[in-house]
Amino acid sequence: MSYQPGRHFLQIPGPTNVPDRILRAIDNPTIDHRSADAAGLARFCLDGMKTVFKTRGEVVIFPASGTGAWEAALVNTLSPGDKAVAFDTGHFASLWSKMAANLGLEVDLIPGDWRRGVNLAALGARLEDDRQHEIKAVMVVHNETSTGVKNNIAAVRKAMDAAHHPALLLVDTISSLASMDYRHDEWGVDVTVAGSQKGLMLPPGLSFNAIGERAIAASKTSLLPKSYWRWDEMLEINRKGYFPYTPSTNLLYGLREALRMLLEDEGLDAVFERHDRHAEATRRAVAAWGLEVFALDPAGYSSSLTAVLLPAGSNEADLREVILRNFNMSLGSGLSKVAGKVFRIGHLGNFNDLMLAGTLCGVEMGLELAGVPHRKGGVSAALDYLTAQAVAVSGAHR
Numbered sequence: 001m002s003y004q005p006g007r008h009f010l011q012i013p014g015p016t017n018v019p020d021r022i023l024r025a026i027d028n029p030t031i032d033h034r035s036a037d038a039a040g041l042a043r044f045c046l047d048g049m050k051t052v053f054k055t056r057g058e059v060v061i062f063p064a065s066g067t068g069a070w071e072a073a074l075v076n077t078l079s080p081g082d083k084a085v086a087f088d089t090g091h092f093a094s095l096w097s098k099m100a101a102n103l104g105l106e107v108d109l110i111p112g113d114w115r116r117g118v119n120l121a122a123l124g125a126r127l128e129d130d131r132q133h134e135i136k137a138v139m140v141v142h143n144e145t146s147t148g149v150k151n152n153i154a155a156v157r158k159a160m161d162a163a164h165h166p167a168l169l170l171v172d173t174i175s176s177l178a179s180m181d182y183r184h185d186e187w188g189v190d191v192t193v194a195g196s197q198k199g200l201m202l203p204p205g206l207s208f209n210a211i212g213e214r215a216i217a218a219s220k221t222s223l224l225p226k227s228y229w230r231w232d233e234m235l236e237i238n239r240k241g242y243f244p245y246t247p248s249t250n251l252l253y254g255l256r257e258a259l260r261m262l263l264e265d266e267g268l269d270a271v272f273e274r275h276d277r278h279a280e281a282t283r284r285a286v287a288a289w290g291l292e293v294f295a296l297d298p299a300g301y302s303s304s305l306t307a308v309l310l311p312a313g314s315n316e317a318d319l320r321e322v323i324l325r326n327f328n329m330s331l332g333s334g335l336s337k338v339a340g341k342v343f344r345i346g347h348l349g350n351f352n353d354l355m356l357a358g359t360l361c362g363v364e365m366g367l368e369l370a371g372v373p374h375r376k377g378g379v380s381a382a383l384d385y386l387t388a389q390a391v392a393v394s395g396a397h398r
């Protein structure tokens with residue numbers, strides 16, 4: 001594409017815009033990963049990530065994309081032939097279940113229509129029927145990035161407890177952590193999986209497991225082959241701030257800066273409130289355009305992205321291409337089952353009201369240019385909401 005001045009709008013639901021502060025932190029000389037400075041950096045990051053996951057348990061950091069941390073969660077806790085329950089709630093949920101099958105697990109994939117969250121009644125029935133406790137894990141994606149549907153993890157835990165079932169609860173928070181409220185310990189999660197390139201505002205390249213006590217216990221007997229992903233060797237050497245192999249030192253500089261921004265400068269509650277507000281403003285724009293939010297249940301609305309269903313006869317790939325060419329903005333594509341039908345607006349990470357306003361302007365102009373049937377006024381509806389929220393916070397019109 002020819003040169004386009006100004007800043008590219010990266011409004012896919014991750015990777016997200018990396019703040020200049022973080023880019024500058026990454027742009028430090030690489031240090032000796034066996035030095036005392038590196039150990040201090042690693043300990044700061046590991047402790048900070050515990051706060052982000054809301055856990056008193058263990059956290060490990062892999063130099064890998066989120067898919068690596070998916071694999072680590074499975075290979076450290078399970079054995080060949082173990083049964084796992086997963087849910088066909090979207091592209092990423094189905095990819096994770098495919099990985100489990102590739103690794104030699106027997107996956108029971110509970111069907112779904114992708115517009116709603118996990119089927120808790122079906123989960124409860126599966127667990128009640130499993131009197132021999134052959135099911136060893138339940139795998140859930142907290143925020144399905146392909147559909148913009150959030151799952152209620154506390155409710156999943158409740159269904160498992162109601163069935164008195166000992167399966168481990170494994171949760172993917174790759175597009176929710178540090179954007180949407182998440183509580184590893186309080187919600188009784190055994191392993192949480194996360195990645196660096198979304199709410200944590202970093203480039204891709206780091207991924208995480210938060211590990212509860214029951215998962216640590218399971219890792220002592222788990223027989224799936226593992227080496228790079230082994231928790232035991234990682235945890236032992238992490239205690240001193242080191243890694244069993246070369247860590248991504250410069251991404252850890254970036255992570256330290258991200259943790260300062262999230263935990264010290266803004267505060268997690270304010271971060272979540274900001275994401276909720278931008279998601280609501282986006283949904284108001286979608287409604288005013290006369291388009292449909294793909295998620296059907298308001299309790300399942302994602303705060304990190306909004307997936308929008310286009311009317312029959314319009315194609316999301318054409319719309320996104322027009323927007324990229326004319327306005328230098330990338331939006332999320334429709335993935336697998338919803339390709340062509342759904343586009344996704346990412347509003348997570350380092351993001352503010354005016355960035356959202358610019359994003360929605362680009363979408364509204366693109367709808368017009370691409371000939372997608374819609375009404376005007378989406379941007380105005382979003383701005384009215386953002387203005388009212390600002391008035392509510394500052395007390396009065398000034």
Ligand code: PLP
Nearest residue numbers: 065066067092145172174175195
């Ligand atoms: N899970 C979810 C919910 C995701 O959104 C993604 C990527 O977007 C992944 C897993 C895969 O992560 P990665 O592409 O970093 O390997």
